[in-house]
Every structure is written in structure tokens, then in C-alpha cells.
Amino acid sequence: MKITIRTRALKTGSRSIYLDFYEKGERWSEYLNLFLVPDDTPDAKRLNDASMAKANEIKSKRLLGIDEDETETGGSEPNQLPKRIFADWLNDYIEGIRRSPSYSQSTYHNYRSTVNIIKAYLQYRRRPRYLMSKIDKKFIAGLLDFMQNTYRNTKSPDNPKEMSQCTLHLHQAILVRMLNAAVNEGIMNSNPFYALDKHERIAKQQAERDYLTKDELLALAEAPTTNETTRRAFLFCCFTGLRYSDVCTLAWRDIKQVDSGLVVSIRAMRKTGKQVTIPLNQSALKWLPDRNGCKPGQRVFDMTSLSACDRCLKKSAVAAGIEKNVSYHTSRHTFATLSLAAGGDLYTVGKLLGHTNILSTQVYADVVMETKIEAVNRISEYFSI
Template sequence: MIIPKTMKIELRSRKHKSGNTTLYLEFYEKGGKRQYESLNLYLIPEKTDNDRRVNEATLKKALKIKSERILGICSKPEGKDVSTPATELSKWMDEYLLHLQKGERYSLAYQKHMRSTVNIVKSYLTHIHRPSLMMDKVDKSFYKNFLTYIKDVYRNMKSPNRPKPLSPKTMLLIQTDVNSMLKYAVEQGVLQKHPFYEQEKRETFVKTPSDRDYLTVEELKRISEVETGSPVTKQTFMFCCFTGLRHSDLLQLYWRDIRETEDGLQVYVQSMQKTKKSAVIPLGRQALEWMPERGTASLDDRVFTHIPLLCNADRALKRMTTKAGIDKSISFHCSRHTFATLILTAGSDIYTTSEMLGHTNIHTTEIYADVVMEKKVDAVNMLNGIF
């Protein structure tokens, strides 16, 4: 990058919610386009004298880089790119997906989910006839109109009931994904500011109280007794209600994963299909009642054979819940919600529950804890009418 003599260079900063302040350089000429360079330097909250000394050293380093840019020395730092808002949004999103692929902390499921969000953003660009929209046009108006698009225009064509509008939960997830992408763009100096924080709260999607359906003990008994033409679905669903396994994990469950310990049989999941995290789950009496007999099966044989496709299992479960007189929208995945709610209600601590579910974030498990607390509050309130 050749820096003209008429170009001004300023050291800028941007404070994040974490409390840290990112430092970056802004290059601009009168009437020209602004360019930005991320320095990968940040100031930390000054709570101690050592924090102050660290910030002074960081600021001195940033000012030194600024001086070098003014003098034309090392105008492009080694291994770093000088990003500019002239980058096309579509191309930048593709680069962001490559960034996720290179990062070890991002699971394949998360990468796949983010690709879906990128495709939705690209469909919006096509909708507004701006497939080559530049990053500097990703502003307050763009963001607001995109949210309107996914709410009122975009339809899920992969749904069995296609075209199907997006659920509030899905729209919130898309908003969260876009926010993550744009946050990274701001940190890299590609965007000057995050358009989400310029929106009115009423214009954005907000988290609603948890609507995760689960089965109570009484409802589980009714499901276990209902007659069905899909006995394997019933068996695998009930087993998952007492182990918390996903449908995808059940497909990869072999007899070698069922191990005898001093405390009884346990399921060892080396790598859950979604989170790639391991888990150890004790097999209680109820779970064992729904587990097949091993017979002559070898260690390399699956525990459950002829497992129905997830979509077929969900349809069978809807028929079963209707027969059992249960007015809830139950899918196969609700078995995990049921397991989490049951063991938390029984007294399991949230950390143990999180480990058995294979959650990578304790906050995900806290959702179930909130559900259990609501049940406890309701139970206590029932006493109000007695005395």
C-alpha cells in the first residue's frame, strides 16, 4: 500500500462490551475512500498499576506503528492485510467462512450453520438487486431492512411444509450469526461501526422465554403405554429420554461404548456428533429397560439397529403424543430436554448435568435450570390457596 503525502493517518479506538478497547489505524484523503488497518492491539480496563503500565506499552507500540506508516516504513505489516470498506460483502463473508474453517474452536456443526446464514444474507443481496454490495454500505438502514426481509419475505424452502416462514427462534439465531460476523469485521477494521447497536430495540429480535417442550414423568408413562406402529421409534425415544443422547449419537452407539463399572453400566460417548465433546452417562434402571438385549452381537455392532430417519421418527412421535392425549409439540430432540429437566428436578447439579449432555457452554444448560425453577415456583405458589 503506497501512502500519498496528502493522506492523513489517525490512531482510532473502539470499546467493546468486554471492557477492552481495540486500536486501529484510519487512512483517509479528502474526497477519497477511508481505509482501515487492524493492529491486533487492545487496551485493557485499568484496575491495577500493572494494567496501567501494560496499556502505556501497548499505546506506545500503536503510536510507533502509526509513525512508521506516516514515514512510509513497512506500509503493510508482515502477515497482515490492510482491509478496506471497498471489499464486497459477499466476498468478505466467504473469507469469514474460511477463517472459521482454520479455527480449531469452531465445530463443523457451527460452520455448517454459519454457511446457511451467509446464504440467507446472499439471498437478501439478490432480493435487493445488490449482489456486489460493498462493506461500507452495511449500515443502519441495511441491517434494519435485512431483519425485515427474514421476517416478512424469506421462506424456508427445505421445510416439509415449504415454503415456511422462519420461527422467532430461527430469526434470533440468524441475527446472532450476522452480529458475530459483523463484530469480526469491526475488529478487523473492515467496518467502522456495528450497525446492530444503532437499531431501536423494538426493531430487533429478542430472546423469548424458553419454550423447550419436555415430557413430565406422568407423560412419559403414557407414552410408554401407548400402542404404536413404530415400536423402534418408541424404544429409541424412551432410551434417549433417560440418557440425553441425540438421534445422531444413537446412530453411532456401539456395544463397545457400553461399559461395566463398579457403579454399574455406563455409556461412553467419545465424540458427540454435534459438539465433538466426550460424555459419560450412567445407565439407570429406566434406561436399561429400553435398551435391547445384546445377545450374540459383537462389540462392533450397533446397539440399536434399523433406527428410523429423524423426520420419520418425529412424525411417529406426533401420532404417539396425540394418542396419549399429550397437547405438546414433541419431536425426537425433546428427549434431551426431558432428560435434562428430569435429572435437574431430581437434584443433579448444573455442572454434572452439563457434562452428561455434552454441552460446550454452561449457559446452554442454564436454560433447563430456569425451566426447573419455574416448576418449583409454581409448586410453592400452589400453597397460597391452602392457607
């Protein structure tokens, strides 16, 4: 990396001193709050020599990757932030996530991936010991730009790829949570992410929610399959809205008889922890396997891995002539969309799905509305009046 001391003329006649960074085609600046005064100013030479000496000192630190003197301690001012190196704080924070029983293993892995990306950015900018008190809007904007345009996923070293929009948005969300935690700890005064304009943030990608129609469900039920249990469990979920994580642990004791008939009663859904009770209609009961004397604690479906289920379903979908991208989660979208299309209200369908926010259910209502609009338009085209 090349660092050059440059100056910029000001209207006052003085010149502002800044560092010009250049590496691998990228250029950025850092203004030092140091100035060169005009020659006619008293003691101009002494003042300018002191400013340039300080600028050269800072330049040397930047070349070594040092943001501040590591031996410096916080001052005595009551409002002064503690000097915490960002990378060190991240290490402590992620260790807390790992040890906390409140976070799942997958959540920890997501946080750790975000931390690795931030560290990669600090290395990219040659600022591995950057202080948290220095994190501002410009730093966050640079980090988000690095994530989108420079960083490559290292899971496949032979074929590094840029991250998807969904993954980028996930890392941005985790970054915001971590900075909020730093503010709560008193390490930062405020979260600079909120100073970004909307266009500077990573937008959330609208997820595609493919669902199966009645005819597609019938076609899939009759198509050849490489695993009958997978197909039965998938179709069962199309009429109950259960996730893969819930159906693969579903036991016979979870299917109970109540006054209105059989229901699936799950004490706590794997993802949300919410309790749900789902009535079983004739379509759902059709795909339940025979119990054959199974004990209450035995599993209803002997499931393979999620990836194996998805491969099986994609093959069946092709055989059935379905062009949609079918995965196991398509069953949940199918249940939600068909339930609303059949006249179910948002609140009830949301309860059956175990949603914690009505906005999650609203997405499916929007899909149903698009279908209704298409139907109305087809009527208009038919009569041509």
C-alpha cells in the first residue's frame, strides 16, 4: 500500500493536510485535522514544521497498521470513550455468543462469519488495530461496499464467489446488532449505521415464495419418487404448514384426539419456540403412514437429511412436469397460500404457521391478491366489454 501526504487549499489561506491511500486500484483519503498556515503568519515555519512532523508520525503508524498508540490509555474526561480495539472487542463478543445458551449453533456460525468479514476489511484497509471510537458513517459505508464489491466467499477456495443479496443483508443485520451491543456497553456513543441514507444500505431481497397449486399437488402425488417417506412427509406438510425441522421430530404422541377430531400439537416449534395446534383434515390424514403399533415416543416419519429430501423432491417435480423450484420449504408456502386463498384470515393462518409477526403472514396474502387480480383480468378479457 502507498501512502502520500498531501494538502488541500482552504478559503482561509491555510492548507489542510491529509493522507492519500492507494492500493490495488483503490484510493481513499484521511484528513488529519492538521494545517499549514500562510508564510506571513507569525511563527509560520515553527507551526508548519510541527504539523508536518505530526503528519509523518501518523503516516508511519498507518503503514504499520496502527490506528492509535496502543500504550495510550483513556483520559480522565468523564465523557471520553474507552479505547477498545475493534478486532479485540469482536473476539470477546463472538465468544459470548458461543457460550450463551440463548443462541443456536447456526446463529453462532452466522455471527462468526460476519466477524470474519469485518476482520478481512480491517486487513484490507491495513487497519487491524482500528479503535471503536473511530467507527463512523464513512467506515460503515466502506465496510458495506467491501462486502458487496470486493469480498469473496472463501468456502470454496478454488472458486470464490460473491455473496448473494440475501447473505449480504444477513451480515448487515448482524453488524447492526453488534454495534447496538457496543453502544449498550458504553464502547460507542451511537450506532453510525443509522446515519446512512437508505440507498447506502444493503437492501433486503424480496424472497421468491413458490407454492404448488391443486393440480401441481395432484401431479406430484402421482409422480415417481426415489423416497416414498419424503414424498408423504412433504405432502403432509402441504396440509399442515410444518417445517422440516418440526416434521422430522414429530412423534406419534404429538398427534392427539380432541373433540373436533385429530390435531398435531407441538409444544415448541424448533425455529420460533411457539406452541402450535393444527387440525388435521382428510388431505393431511391421507399422507400419514400406518402406525403399526408404534409407541407414542416413536417418530411418525423416518426422515433423511434436508438436502437429500430436496434432491428427491426436485426429481419428482421434474417427473411431474412442475417447472417451479421445489424444495421442502415449498410445502409451507403451499399451505399458507392455499389456506388464505380458501378464505382463511391472516390472524388464524399466522397462528397455524407459528408466526410471531403478522407481517410474515402478509407476504402470502400479497401472493394471493396477485392471483385474484389475474383472475379478475381474465374475466375482463373473456367478456371483452
